[in-house]
Amino acid sequence: MDLKKLHADFNQLEKKEISIIARVRSNRQGKVVSFMVVNDGTHLNDLQIVYKTDVDGFEDAIQSRVSSIVEVSGILIITPGKPQPFELQASKIVLLDQAIEEYPLQKKEHSPEFLREIAHLRARTKTYNAVFRIRSSLSFAIHKFFQENDFVYVQTPIITSNDAEGAGEAFTVTTRNDDKYEQDFFGKKASLTVSGQLNAESYAQAFKNVYTFGPTFRAENSFTSRHASEFWMMEPEQAFSDLNGSIELIESMLKSVINYVFEKNLDELKFLDENQEEGLINKLQGIRNSEFSIMTYEEALKVLQKAIRDGHDFEEKDIKFGIDLGTEHERYICETHNKKPTFVINYPKDIKAFYMKLNSDNKTVAAVDLLVPGIGELIGGSQREDDYDKLMKRVKELGMSEEEISWYTDLRKFGYFKSSGFGLGFERLIMYVTGMSNIRDVIAFPRTPKNLLF
Template sequence: MEIYELLKGKNIKNEQEVKVVARVRSNRPGKAVGFLVINDGTSLLDLQVVYKSNLDNFNDISQVRVSSIIEVIGKILLTPDKEQKLEIQAEDIVILDEASQDYPLQKKEHSLEFLREISHLRSRTKTFQSIFKIRSVAAYAIHRFFQEENYVYVTTPIITENDAEGAGESFIVTTLKNDEYEKDFFGKKACLTVSGQLNGEAYAQAFKKIYTFGPTFRAENSNTSKHAAEFWMIEPEIAFEDLNFNIALIEKMIKFIINEVFNKCSDELEFCDKNLEKGLINKLKHISNSNFERITYTDAIEVLKKAVDNGQNFEEKNIFFGLDLGTEHERFLCEKHFEKPTFITNYPKEIKAFYMKQNSDGKTVAATDLLVPGIGELVGGSQREDNYEKLVARCEELKIDVKGLSWYNELRNFGYYKSSGFGLGFERLIMYITGASNIRDVIPFPRTPRNLLF
């Protein structure tokens, strides 16, 4: 029987006989009675096993080490007045596998930095059990949300010719020792994808509503708490819809995911609230119950200018139209000015990607970023440029290879009326939901500069 079923089940009876296979978290032996704390991974909560000297292998059990795997057969003892509502009175314990003495996760507190060095073992700790259970539930919630909204799930290529963001931060895929790409596997330069958006747009024109959810890669040499070389992106694309539809969809999706985590990860959220971010649960409830704010980039610049005039101590105090807002500016807007999640819209085209719809003012594009308290930007989206000539001209202006994007640009010539979408970095969302402060702690095996340990 699984520990989750025992602790959460409604039909568990006193003196019910059970068999559990689990890992030893701690062992507190005595002369006549001992106490094992075990966990099989199905529940964040542990189960206590009481073993007595009448067991034939009592001495062996008394010496069983942390992380050993045991099989316990015994009877349930309901303990409704205690913190844990039941325990097992052992009638037989079999040591299935004995862990070695140098197991690094003994019963003491370990730093997150130390645990990052043993990513193959850290998922056995309560911290990472909590984080990765929440990650699992959130991933399923994303699929459930879009499926219930009648979106088609599209898998886009991992290997591609295109840098969708135009930033040149892509990993090269090659079988050669030089850069003679015409002799390479694909006969041309190939990269790991930085976004599935361009391919997603093609399928949105066929199915109207699609979403992608998969790994993306950035060769951005940023050794920070928010950047990773490999991460997952959620990228829906909706044909025939504008930026306003996009904004409403983002808010609806974020709230759906948070509510799903509330419903299915109460123990894990309580642990994260206690150990990773005090007030986490209240923060998430506030997000779930708030109507997100909305402000144009132009108006946001004016708010920031006034803040500087009133003594706000930004590191970057030179506020002007065209400034690529820093995290400090974003957090001020959503944390101090509005005190809620905030959409900024209509950014200057010079600081946004080539594919974004140019507004009639000639200066801005129909783009939006969602800013959330505690982190800043969480989601970026836009309405796409639907005019072929404007799109090609923008590519040429930014010195982007038009030939490599010919298939994407020509979508505009074959019946293309509006398209909108957004990108949400999954790991950044998990950081926000769990209170984890480093992206390395929300990816099972993180890939960052100079780090390829596993």
């Protein structure tokens, strides 16, 4: 029997013989009675085993070290008033595999920095077990939401010839030791994808509603707690839809996936609230129960300018049209001014991607960022430029290769009308939902500059 089933059915299993194979988390021995704590990985909470130290037949139990694998048989006893709802009074403990004494995860506090060095083991700790269990649920919840809303899941290429946003931060994929890409495997320069969005747009024109969800890569030499070289992106695209369609989709999607985590991972949320981020559950309840606000970029600037006049001390005080809002500005808007999740729309075209639709003022684009209390920007999206001439003008302004991007721009010649979508950095969502402060702690095996372990 596994631990998850025990936690689900323990009231019906009282005083019954139970057998479980699990890993030893601790083994505290007394003169007469000893206590072993085990976990088989199926549930966040452990199982306490009680056994008699002075009784023959428990030699295996006495010598079992932390992380060893044991098979335990015994009677399940309900324990009202104790931290754990039940325990197992062992009749037999068999040591199946003994861990070495130097096992690095002993029963003590370990820093996140140390645990990143042993990422192949850290999921055995309660914190990371909770984080990666929630990551699994969030991933499923995203697919569940879009499948139930008739979106087609499109697996877009990982190897590509464009970098989507023209930022020049793509990893080159090559079989050569020089830059003669015309002689390379694909006969041209290839790179790892930074986004599946452009490919998704083409499929949205065939299916109306599509989404991509997969790994993306950025060769950005950043060491911040919010950047990784390999991460996952979820990018839906809706044909025949404007920016308002994306705004409605973002809000309903975010509430849906958070509701799912509350349904499936309440134990993990409570643990992380107590041990990682105090107030985590209340923060997430604010997402579930709020009616999100909408304001324009220029309205946001006025709010920030007034805050400065009223004495608020921003690190960046030069608030004027054209600035890219910093995290401190975003958090002030959604935490202090609106006190709820906030959509900011209509950003200056010069700080946004080439494919975003130019508004009638010719200075802003139909872009949107969702700002949430605690971190600021969580999701970014836009309505796509449907006018071929305007799109090509932007491509030329940015010095992009017209030939390389022609397959994308030519979509506007073949019956396009309009399209909109957004991108959600999956790890950023996990950080928000779990309270973890570093992206390296929500990816199983993080890839960052100068770091390629495991």
